[in-house]
Amino acid sequence: MEDKKKKFLYRILIVNLALLAVFVVLFSFYGPILAATIFENEIGLIAITIRILILGIMSFFLYRKWLRQEAIYISDAYFLFATFFGIFTWAKVYDMIYNPAVISGLFETEFILLLVKIRFFIIIANLMPILYIGLDAVLVYIDMTTNKDMKKKQFNKLRLRVILIFVLITISVIVLAPTLGFLNLVSPFITIVSFVSIAFMFLFMYKNKRLSQANGLIIGIAFICFIASSLIRTILISTNIYYSIIAEIIDIGVNLFMFTGFITKPKYAR
Template structure:
C-alpha cells in the first residue's frame, strides 16, 4: 500500500510540474499583452487578485482532500476523497487558465479563431472538472434502481452502466465543443448543457442524502452548493453584461460557494 501511495505522489508531482511549465510558457508568451490589459482597465487588477486568491484556496482544499485520502489504510481512485480532491484540483487548473482566458477576451487584440479555440479549451476543462463528482453522483441511479426493482443490480453491472453514462456524456459534450462553428453558438448552447448537468448532480447528491446512502460526505450541502453554482453562473452573466467590473462580486460569491462545497465534502451527514 505504501508503494501505491508513493506512486500516486510521484504521479501528482509530475502532473503539477508539467502544468506549471505549460502555464508558465503560456503566460510568458503573452505577458506584455496580459499586463497591458490589466492596467488599461480600471479596477481589473482587483478581479485578477481575486482569481489568484480563489486559485490558491482551491489548491489548498484539493491538497487537504488528497491528504485525507492518502491517510486512509486502503486507497482507491474511486474513493470519494480522491474524487473530491480531483474536482478541486482540476478546478484549480481551470482558474489559472481562466485568468489567461479572461484577459485575452478583454484585451480584444486576438483574432476570432484564436478566441474560439480558447473558449473550446475552457469548455473541455469544465467537462473534465465535472467527471469526478458525476462519478460519485451516479450512485444515485443504483440506489433508485435497487429501490424500484425486485432484483438488485450488482456493482459490476452498475460499474459498466456508470462508465457508459460518463462516456456518453463526455462524447456528446466533446462533439458539441469540437463542432461548434462560432463563438456565439458555443456561448449559447454549452451553458445550457452545463446547467442541466449541475441540476442533475445536485439532484443526485440530494437523493443520496435523502436515502442515507452517502456516508463520506454531506450530500445535502453538496447538492445545495451545486444549485448555488447555477444561480452564481446566471448572476455572473447578468453582472458582466451590466458592467465588467461587477464580475468581482461574482468571483467573491464563487469563493463562498467553493468553501461551502468543501464543507460538504469533508463533513459527514448526521446518519453516518
C-alpha cells in the same frame, strides 16, 4: 500500501508540475501581450488569485485526507473530490489568460473560439469526478425500483457508459460549434443541465442515506448555488467587467460551502 501511496503521490505531483510548466510557457508567451489588460483590473486579479489559492488548498487537504486512509483507491470520494478541486484550480489559472484574451480584443475570432472551446473542455473534465460519484444515485434508484440488486461490477460498467456517452455528446457539440454565438447559446444549457443533474443525484443519495463520506445535502445545495452564482456572474460582468470582483467573492463563498459538504459526514453516518 505505503509504496502504492507514494506512487499516487508522485503521479499527482508530476501532473501538477507538468500543468505548471504549461502555464508558465503560456504566460511567458502571452503575458507581455495581455499585461495591460491583466493589470487594468488589479482588484479582480487579486480576487482570482485568492480563489486559486483557496481551491488549491482545498484540493491539497482532500488529497491529504485520501492518502491518510489505510486503503486508497481512485474511486474513493476523497480522491474524486480532491481531483474536482484540483482541476478547478487549474481552470481558474487558465481564466487568467482566457479572460484578458477575450476582453482585450487583440486576437482574431477564430483564436478566441479556440480558447472558449478549451475552457468548456476543462469544465467537462471538471465535472467527471463529481459525476462519477453522483451516478451512485442510479444504483440506489435501481435497488429501490427492482427486486434484483445490481452487482457492483455491472453498475460500474453502466456508469462508465453513461459518462462516456455524456463526454462524447458534449465534446462533439463543442468541437463542431461553428461560431462563438452558437457555443455561447449551447454551452450554458449543457452546464446548467449537468449541475442540476448532479445536485439532484447528491440530494437523492442523501435522502436515501447512501453517501457516508460526504454530506449530499450540502453538496446538492452547493451545486444549485453554483448555478445561481454563474448566472449572477454573467449579469455582473455584462454590466461592468470590473464587477468580476463581486462574482469571484460570491464564487469563493459557494466553493467553501461545497467544500464543507465534501468534508462533513451526514448525521446518519456519524
